[in-house]
Amino acid sequence: MSKPGRKKLIEFYTRMVRIRKTEEKLMEVFSNGEILGFLHVSIGQEAAPVGICAHLSDLDYIATTHRGHGHAIAKGIDLKYAMAELFGKKEGFCMGRSGSMHLADKKHGIMGANGIVGGGIPIATGAAFAARYKKTDQVAVATFGEGATGEGAFHEALNFAAIKKLPIVYVCENNGWAEFSPQSIHMPIKDVISRATAYNMPAVQVSNDVLEIYEAAGKAIDHARAGKGPTLLEVKCDRWHGHYVGDAQKYRGKDAVEKAMGKDCLLNFEVTLLTDKVLQKKDIEKIGAQVQAEIDEAVDFARECSFPDPSEMMDGLYI
């Protein structure tokens, strides 16, 4: 795997900034009541979606989770129409029906965030099956948290994919928490990669570092594309915020939250890029301002869009 060049590095950085700033904006508009329902942000976990999706084309598939904004953005979703969806507007990708928790964009191979923990894992496996069936060189990625590995859906999908050597990469972003419970409540093991042994599946663990993730994901995706079967990739990361926006996190001490927030994959990458002179301070500022303008434009767009009319509720129901 060749090392990413300057242009790629800047693209990675920009995407991470886009995820971070979009979710910060989402927290703001959620708090002022402009978006409703549940909002799960992935702040602090931007490295994985970017490092992984860098290897995927629009034809490749990804199925994600309730914490799925980052993956959609990294996979290339158009921010304006994504924002319209989050605002529940009919111009949104899902006609205002999905909001944050089911955001999907077929054009970019985004098979949906999911409200059911583990729900997307076999769905992505099915996408990999379809790619194999049609003899294309597409791959699929399933992302999920460590909590999801308690579901039968996870084990059944991995077993099937391993038997059939399907072109898929299973990406577990292990942030140590499933809702209000630490990993120790859910799992008798420290590392999710241990689970791959049962399926005779290669497994790799990486830290929350975009370049490390990029490299490991590249190998796994090449492996899948070459018809050699699935890989389980575990990214050890931290959840900065509560399970959802508005979660007071009484179950988790202030110190633990501060400690998590002290580990910043975006800032670390920024420091690397500055140290390696890929970027200068003024470039960083410029990227930040550009991304912010993009997001503000998306929010303005979303605000101007219209809510679906109640008379459209039945549209597309085929019964």
Added chain:
Amino acid sequence: MKDIRYIFAIKEAMEEEMERDENVFLVGEDVGLAEGSFGASRGLYDKFGPDRVIDTPISELGFTSMAAGAASCGLRPIVEIMFMDFVTCCMDSIVNQIAKMRYMFGNQYSVPIVVRMPEGGGLNAGPQHSQCLEAWFAHVPGLKVVMASTPYDVKGLLKSSIRDDNPVIFIENKTLHAMKGSIPEEDFTIPLGKADIKREGSDVTIVTASRMVHESLKAADALAEEGISLEVIDLMTIQPWDRETVFNSIGKTHRLVTAHEAVKQFGFGAEISAAVTEEILDELDAPIMRVGAPFVPASYSLEKFYVPGADDVKNAVRKTMERSF
């Protein structure tokens, strides 16, 4: 009497039953340390410890069937499913195992288990977090299905469900969790299988449950001003439902409206309507009207137009008043 919120009435029922019977335990996701996603088990972990208030992995199928196994060996589990939507992940457990064990094994095993879950909209949480699926369970022989609409009812019905020797699907409603109401200080239970007339009336009988009881009561207030008198029956137990109370009421009003938050098609309203036409058709003076959500998944941005309310009840009542055989 004392004032209490619905969610704490649930907690009190569980707490008192756990004190009364050491075989009662609570199991589910985030029920222990986190005291329940909606706060239904506040204080229970501290009081009873991790052996009786059990946090599970995210494995609905596994822990529900494990609870069933434990129940058939003498324990009395209360299983919490965080949202009713997630119960779909353990339908094998409930439909193939729990509902059948006693009958299929020739009465050798009984399965005294309560599976609690909140249903319904109210959070704008979209298609996978807003469903009302009580009819699924009511359609399976071997399950009792309970729906509680007030703090008093939820406490009394939950206690009866826990004491019952057979499986009970116990359905709460998210919008009712914060509701306040008064309950007695002392121990009380409400029998399963009995409906409660929440308001007496003479023109139209409304058969309903859970959140729609309150919407029906609102409709009754409004319609009273138009001179229409509604009798509001809270079924409380959907399966087996209280035919006697419903039929007696229709014998008085001669008009029936059913109302539930679940989609109208194939809902419990359909079963009641069918039973009424089979058994007491002569009592009816007008067609039966059913209120329920449109036959489409809930959606994120249209929830307020989707979830049925008092206006839908009013319209249905007016329609049945306008018509006659």
